[in-house]
Amino acid sequence: MENTPGFATRLMGVKVLILDEADRLLDMGFRSDIEKIVAALPKQRQTLLFSATVPDEVRQVCHIAMKRDLEFVNTVQEGSEETHSQVKQMHLIAPLDKQFSILYGLLTDHISENVDFKVIVFCTTAKVTSLVAELLSELKLNVREIHSRKPQSYRIRISKEFKESKGIILVSSDVSARGVDYPNVTLVVQLGVPTDREQYIHRLGRTGRKGNEGAGVLLLAPWEEYFLRSIKDLPITEATQPLIVLDTKKKVDKALAHVEVKDKESAYQAWLGYYNSNKFIGRDKYQLVSLANEFSRSMGLNNPPAVPKLVLRKMGPNNIPGLRAK
Template sequence: MTLKGVKAAGYERMTAVQEATLPIILQGKDVLAKARTGTGKTVAFLLPAIEVVSKLTPVDCDQKRPPISVVVVCPTRELADQAAVEANKLLKFHPSIGVQLVIGGTRMALEQKRMHTNPAQILVATPGRLRDHMENTPGFATRLMGVKVLILDEADRLLDMGFRTDIEKIVAALPKQRQTLLFSATVPDEVRQVCYIAMKRDLEFVNTVQEGSEETHSQVKQMHLITPLDKQFSILYGLLKDHISENVDYKVIVFCTTAKVTSLIAELLSELKLNVREIHSRKPQSYRTRISKEFKESKGLILVSSDVSARGVDYPNVTFVVQLGVPSDREQYIHRLGRTGRKGNEGAGILLLTPWEEYFLRDIKDLPITEATQPLLDLDTKRKVEKALAHVEVKDKESAYQAWLGYYNSNRYIGRDKYQLVSLANEFSRSMGLNNPPAVPKLVLRKMGLNNIPGLRSK
């Protein structure tokens, strides 16, 4: 009957994910499957689940209110809705099996009524609403005692969206003797911890994500580090020093947010006696071509760059890419990182963000990025950086401050709150050793929509 449903739903051939997971799931094992969205995984978990329900003894099905046999948990209403639609298609020839959708944003009382009038054996839910029913719908918790299969779909997104506690509560409310299937595009530590809580020890891990299909090179080790602004320069220096001491033939690119900030960082690193070149849109083309050629051909160099050289430039043997400040978007992050690990070489990349730029990690959460360990900063390093900053020209700091203000003002997350923006800009000013924020031309402030915001000086 299920196969008739599969044919009627228009499926002819199995996708790679279905081929890899179905046989194991049908054996009744717990499965952790690493699979991307859009690979046919919904059918991969629904088919066996429907099989389980259809094999239950009719006694279970004759009761006025059959127990819930399958629970599917999805991170968003849209995904839950899609899964329910898919389940209904596959159930075309199983008139006795029903699907109930419970999601936030709809009236709780309406869902309770539906569950009462025609109780379904398959429940598709978002975590918050499922927990709501467990706690507030009479008789619901009892019906969950019949669950044979629990499916957590897009587990990494469930956790990123903060549903960890809900999932733990749901797992605790279900019978121990059940099959658990977990599908996730990535398998970070948090997903592993949930496997530990929810699944049997002999679970099978099935990886259906093809090596090389990742958007970022698998041989590039990606890291991020959250640091306060006042420590950012010291941490950058520390990271570069560590990298140079471990790599004789080091070749590093440091990407900055704007041309003026690029200039500032290049000047600071030169004062710190590092071998630095800079490249950005404010430099004439002839100079840029010369620097680009030099960087291509040499080793033992650090190139401080704005996004001029993020796309498509092929510098061979880059060993390390540092991104300082939030990239404008996910694509830019990927392009910048793609300057290293080319042609089969290994490489590493680190993204340095302040606590208020941390939102960006959500955009790249499906990439294999991990948190780096904070480099140890001794007093000597901090003093060195402060001394070098004192030697950087004041006019360069002033230009960098204005450019910084412009860049973050046009960022839709950070530029929304102008008062907060100014307070952050002044923190940036202090981090350069300017206790008094530089004055900005009135016209520029007007253009940025920053007139009369306290904390700004105009000239």
């Protein structure tokens, strides 16, 4: 709008404005952009706003973008369950150095029990998503990855393939958490702490759709266990701690050794950034670096990767023992 000559003028011909996933748009920091767009549009228009949740921020945007006599349509009945009753929810607490083996075990067990398995593994960031997808591919699983770092054309193709397939695993960032209807997903695994309760629920909602049964597993590290307090009212139970046989660990370690070092380095930096922004974990920078280096070791790295100084200055955890800068 600001950089394309004549674009603002063309906006004066807009008759309908649609704001979809409004709560996510605000979470991603687009409020000022929304305000600029609304200000450039003609007053006489139809405006439709869709949102899975209606926090105060969304109501404020309603006041900006819509008329006072707007019609509010609530499609969720009062007292409705927040998660599908036919979805079995479980959580597992395990240290980082065991999580890749546990994930592999969960997936292979599920595959052996479900001929038409269809699994989504949610990861914390795009780079961690790439790492996990690469690892599972090395383990000879039928894997696709999707996240914001991939071109739109690629995401559309992979999304279509996953939607139409069976016997497939999609490793995803939160681009698949909302607004996508993947039929017949049999299992959702969430690897690492979600950003909040709503995100946990949205991710879980990819399975058990249209009355089908499904299952969800939340895999957390011990220091992420605090998150369970935010979902204690949901029907989630503690899963039996799986036994990691030596053969499984060897297989996973061998696969990790084949994952590109540069991908591990990128995942480390992304992991550090994600948890740095977490108000429970990121406030203690010394603990944060210690945990990040634990994650580094879980990827099979002997030394934590160096992070650009500029990135560290933006994050805040600078000059912390154990943190390497370049």
